[in-house]
Amino acid sequence: MNKKFIVTLFLLTNALIGFCQLSITGTVISKDDNIGIPGVLVVVKGNEGVGTSTDMDGKFMLDVPDSDVILIVSFVGMKSKEVKLNGQRYLTIVMKSDCHMDSFDHQLIGFSVSSGVIHSPIGGEVDFSFPAFFRSTTLKAGMSYQTNLHKNEFINAQVEFDHVIFQCDIRMDLKWYYHKFSDNNSLHSTSYSFESHVMFLDINDWNINDIGLIVGYGENSYESINKGIRIVSTGPTIGVRAYLANPLHATVAAKISVYNGVALYQGEVNRLFRKFSAFARYYQLDSFVELSLGVGIDINYRFKKQKV
Numbered sequence: 406m407n408k409k410f411i412v413t414l415f416l417l418t419n420a421l422i423g424f425c426q427l428s429i430t431g432t433v434i435s436k437d438d439n440i441g442i443p444g445v446l447v448v449v450k451g452n453e454g455v456g457t458s459t460d461m462d463g464k465f466m467l468d469v470p471d472s473d474v475i476l477i478v479s480f481v482g483m484k485s486k487e488v489k490l491n492g493q494r495y496l497t498i499v500m501k502s503d504c505h506m507d508s509f510d511h512q513l514i515g516f517s518v519s520s521g522v523i524h525s526p527i528g529g530e531v532d533f534s535f536p537a538f539f540r541s542t543t544l545k546a547g548m549s550y551q552t553n554l555h556k557n558e559f560i561n562a563q564v565e566f567d568h569v570i571f572q573c574d575i576r577m578d579l580k581w582y583y584h585k586f587s588d589n590n591s592l593h594s595t596s597y598s599f600e601s602h603v604m605f606l607d608i609n610d611w612n613i614n615d616i617g618l619i620v621g622y623g624e625n626s627y628e629s630i631n632k633g634i635r636i637v638s639t640g641p642t643i644g645v646r647a648y649l650a651n652p653l654h655a656t657v658a659a660k661i662s663v664y665n666g667v668a669l670y671q672g673e674v675n676r677l678f679r680k681f682s683a684f685a686r687y688y689q690l691d692s693f694v695e696l697s698l699g700v701g702i703d704i705n706y707r708f709k710k711q712k713v
Contacts (some may be wrong), residue, residue, distance in 0.1 A: 431496030497637025598623025
């Protein structure tokens, strides 16, 4: 009698457990191409013994204890995610690629020699980047000076908060620029601008990365002795930028600032080599045009507490 009772109780318990379980199905796809991902692990949070993996088409079927469980979805090379069931019987789960991003542009001191080949042939530049203080965010500062040792001078300075946003699908830098030039004492200009550089697109097949927009706003004080005018005005800055990967390893950017009655055009190409870097910069405001060429080195520094 006792044996019959135990067998009956066992069968009823199994039937009750099976009745309480909820059968769900789903598909796990990649955000990059919307194609199903095979071999993705799908388990119940807090009960990792209950789980399954997707088939060759990215599909899965799983019996879960109730309709409010949380599923943990994981796969090598993808960002793991948690999905709350919320009573759903069929799920479409989208996974993003997990990328590892490093920045190597902090704790550097840079020295460059430069020449403005049109108006200011002699010059140099100093750059300094501080240690990363929040994840990869880096504070940078730099200044360049070019002259013809007479009446022409061209000064550029910048302060940058780079990697303010530093993620796989979007990156953002914040930059402040200062420009001042004097052309034979007949043309003077001083400009300030605050810009946001947002990179959101990579074209891996063409080896082009960090494609993005430059958006900003600034002020320009412009004086032409010959024309007898002096204008102080503000206006927007807009441009584009990109990084040309192997084999060029060059960053290119072009932008225009539109002020009242005058436009400022700027272009830049920076090329990294094994032990040094080179750049070409174009600057045009009214009749003043300058093409600056430079070459320099970056020296890494360390504090005592950082040295092993």
